[in-house]
Amino acid sequence: MAVSITPGRTALLITDPQVDFLKPESVVWDHVGETVEENNVVDNLVKLRDAAREGGIRVFYSPHYYESDEYENWTHLNSIDQIMFDTRMFDRAGSGSAFIPELEPDENTFVCAPHKQLSGFWSNDINTQLRQRGVDSIVLAGMSANLCVESHLRDAVEAGFEVLVVTDATAAAGREALKAAYTNYGFIAHETATTDEVTPRLAQKEVASADD
Template identity: 30%
Template sequence: MTAPTRTALLLIGFQNDYFANDGILHAVIEESSRVSGVLKNTLNLLEEAAPLFDLIVSTPIHFTDSYGELEEPVGILKTIKEVGAFKAGHSGAETIPEFKQYEDIITEVPGKRGLNAFSNTHLEELLRSKGIDHIVLAGTVTSICIDSTGRHAADLGFKVTILSDCTSSRTIFEQEFFCENVFPLYGAVKNSSTLMTV
């Protein structure tokens, strides 16, 4: 007889610089987020289905004012440095206020400095200590942090599920492309309502 699956919900990128109307990078994900309903659906998941998860984790990304953690950054990390996003101690780096009411059930794992939530954090150690073998991903950006974290989790032997309506990308096309063509290569893609009825 096999042991029952133990599942963690992993929340990535739910910070003001992405989700607040005046967030520095809000425009990057605004259209995709509106179409997928990422925030509304994730809040509904926390409200209605939190007991489904053995662990709920948030992995915010933070940098010092000088961005000394980034050596010759490229791509999205270069953009983050250039526009001054996710500075520790600044409002843009703070977790969105909508999560405040759930802070007693969300475990925050600090240390994320790049694309993959496992890098420079104790996320794997925490998951192993709780006997987690299945990770469900929600957040942004689909093509970057969600994909990087999902692939790494699969390489570590975790079962991976990505919630198509609780994630958002830079464009609607990119969101659909990853959900239809990339994520199924290493995990499952589900709608949060389907997850809640299983």
């Protein structure tokens, strides 16, 4: 099905648009850098953000942060937690947690509370923020494909949102991880599309129908 993109009812949701996923100075660039560059993720996210602004679609960020106390005292870490904690990824005290300059929030950007696990629907306020603003459909993009993006997708669908995932506005720790995410998007999302396919729909305030 095609997801309806309607001002007031649709949000562009970008997960983790931060230095530690999207810039060469990232502490995990050796894991994600190749596919970030191959997919032109930064440029595509900017295109989506700009199209959403033009079309009156609200933009939400679901960021990832950790504090020093959490690095020092958390137990029960899973594999991805361990990588992030070993590298101090998304350290609130460092530059890696900053939003990339190209996607610096403005007065029209809703920045949700940080998600501490992979899904913001469990560990931040994103569900409340979207519902309180009348949003029922999401255009989803950001980092990383098989982790935070896929987790946000799963929980958004379970919470009753319609979700379109932008497949070239995300990346992962290698091509195999990215391929696995794409496979799962095909089963879980209501629609998948590329940046070039989505931006006209965001910018022109069109409502997509299944007959289009």
